[in-house]
Amino acid sequence: MPSQTQQPLSAHPQDSTFAQTPVDRQMIVILDFGSQYSELIARRIRETQVYSEVLSYRTSIEQLRQLNPKGIILSGGPNSVYAQHAPACDPEIWNLGIPVLGVCYGMQLMVQQLGGQVEASDAAEYGKASLIIDDPTDLLTNVEDQTTMWMSHGDSVTALPEGFKVLAHTANTPQAAVAHHDRQLYGVQFHPEVVHSQGGQALICNFVYHICECEPTWTTEAFVEEAIREVRAKVGNKRVLLALSGGVDSSTLAFLLHKAIGDNLTCMFIDQGFMRKLEPERLIKLFRDQFHIPVEYVMARDRFLERLNGITDPEEKRKRIGHEFIQVFEEESRRLGPFDYLAQGTLYPDVIESADTNVDPATGERVAVKIKSHHNVGGLPKDLRFKLVEPLRKLFKDEVRKVGRSLGLPEEIVNRHPFPGPGLAIRIIGEVTAERLNILRDADLIVRQEVNRSGNYSEFWQAFAVLLPVRSVGVMGDQRTYAYPVVLRFVSSEDGMTADWSRAPYELLETISNRIVNEVKGVNRVAYDITSKPPGTIEWE
CATH class of the missing domain: 3.40.50.880 (Class I glutamine amidotransferase (GATase) domain)
Known part of the structure; x- marks a missing residue:
């Protein structure tokens, strides 16, 4: 991070992507x-x-x-x-x-x-x-x-x-x-x-x-070589701070940047409290012990949860999480820094869905509509004290997976289902509380365990649970219950831009439902979302 006497650096689109296309690229x-x-x-x-x-x-x-x-x-x-x-x-x-x-x-x-x-x-x-x-x-x-x-x-x-x-x-x-x-x-x-x-x-x-008489020159190897060259040219000898989440995007970015700039990269994992059960521990062990890439672990669960106190609007959730994320980064970078660049695993669909694109300057009319803000691109403050490095910004998810494989990422990361930056906070509809987080973590773990056990993991683009902020009457044994419903959301897709609800095996759904209502305290009902995108979105918020 810059010193206290240095002026903040603004984050403009031209700072955050390698926008110039090489003249020799078809x-x-x-x-x-x-x-x-x-x-x-x-x-x-x-x-x-x-x-x-x-x-x-x-x-x-x-x-x-x-x-x-x-x-x-x-x-x-x-x-x-x-x-x-x-x-x-x-x-x-x-x-x-x-x-x-x-x-x-x-x-x-x-x-x-x-x-x-x-x-x-x-x-x-x-x-x-x-x-x-x-x-x-x-x-x-x-x-x-x-x-x-x-x-x-x-x-x-x-x-x-x-x-x-x-x-x-x-x-x-x-x-x-x-x-x-x-x-x-x-x-x-x-x-x-x-x-x-x-x-x-x-x-x-x-x-x-x-x-058009094009040649097939857009390959994974060509992208990796070009990205490394551009990162080195952009960053030089300056230091880069990477927000590591453990997903395929940030993990691929970590490998790419480490290959490009070595020890000038510092990975930081901020535990905001919205990760899935056992994931923070698994991430730190994997990167430190197996990949030998140093990761700074920051415990910040309480402050993130406090920022969401009483907040129910999904856009406000995302913005508050994004803002707090940057604040933590700036504070921690004072301890570890200085850093000049912040690296993010922003992808092409994130940029497009978050942008108010094609606004006619004469009429103010939009010809494309903003769907929702993404964590990587929707909550950055105007006085951001970093320049951005986003070498994956022009890639689709399937392209990132190919790059990850070429860099040696294990399949457990390469094939990991997409997970939103704000995490479980946007899979809890309405206010996020510690109680609801614990309920959803337990339900989510059961979903992941049973999907993996069934051998159907790769059949789904995403498979997860959503917690609704309402309660319904149920009965367990001879006792009346009044508890939350959990909604299962399984979708198939090629790129996340459109998606269809997955026809998951009934036996799998039955097993998941039985385990959730029997093992997760506070849940007495499980439903299945059969809405495609469009008209819905993959995530509920």
Whole structure:
């Protein structure tokens, strides 16, 4: 930390990520028009081992030229292209000589700006549709005729610009895929990026490899080498303080930073009292004894619990925990410091979901909506006394796991289910108390034990328990009980951006339920959450 006479350092986005893309890296740019699937497009591109990045639709032509992407994808969005103040990119994008693929709203914008027509559909089209292919070449090479694609639109193209031709249609959409082959401009009314689109990844591969002529250079090894090089260039000989939680993100970051800067890294584990049962002890032993990476242990349970006294609003919980987290870091860094940088395991979905993105400066209209603040990015004070180092900020969870494996992390960490920064505090709905924490810790331990014992751990993206702040009547033996309900939340997902509730085996649910009501004092009822994301979120808060 800086000395008392040194001015605090502000945390700005440009300080917290390696924003500059190497000029020799091949990349696909996704211009975001407010779609909830924009980051999913980026993830699908990266699955082809080509780097992709999501930028605002307001990105200037000069910036695009500087980035020199091999291709550009225009995302979907909630607006109509013919509405007043509808978001639009610079029309010069069509003259860059770079292949462009418009998805849903992106296709409609392309058509409208180039002289075609878009109107409200007589019948909206949502969900699965059979794609009938009229031209099986170029963009639709190796995409099977009548394959299933995912539709989500209330507007449709009614007239194509000059030079465009139809590549495919559905029963309700005559222009489901279009192209101007000479200018390498393409549009699809469906969403090839979602898992429901069976031929979607083949289409994306055609655009990336065949049309944009990219090479598969975005590999784990290439990322690790680049990240280490950039960390060393950014940090130099200065010291870095890392918030270690024991999850795959912070653990991977610890290994990466230790490899990059060695003894200039100090890991600190702050026990805020919201960890799962026995995890603090396991974490310290693992890193100190097995990995030989020093960890400073800080006991701070009482002060965190006091900060949440009487607080029930989930956003306020997150902000208070985040603020207290930084305060503890600053205090402890005075003892161990000085430190110039704070390292965080922030990931791409954290950044996107926490941001009020794409706010039109002229109208103030948002085309993407903030879902919730994440612990890593939502509670940082303006006078933060560190610069941030976040080399994982551009990665999705599956990419972090690959990096972790390449650095030698054991599978018990690499495959660990995501765990929120605020921990059990946001799995207790309403006020967080010591009593409720103890109840949830005991219930959570049973869930983890039985999921592991069943052999189904890797089948779930997350599997955990939630404690509700209400009580219901039950009976145990001849005694009336009045106790809390616990909700089990098991979901399957590929990246956490969308998720489906898991069809867990009944025998597993029965075992967990029986153990919780019999072994956890204060609980007399167990329920199972069968809500997907959207409309719900994975965590309840």
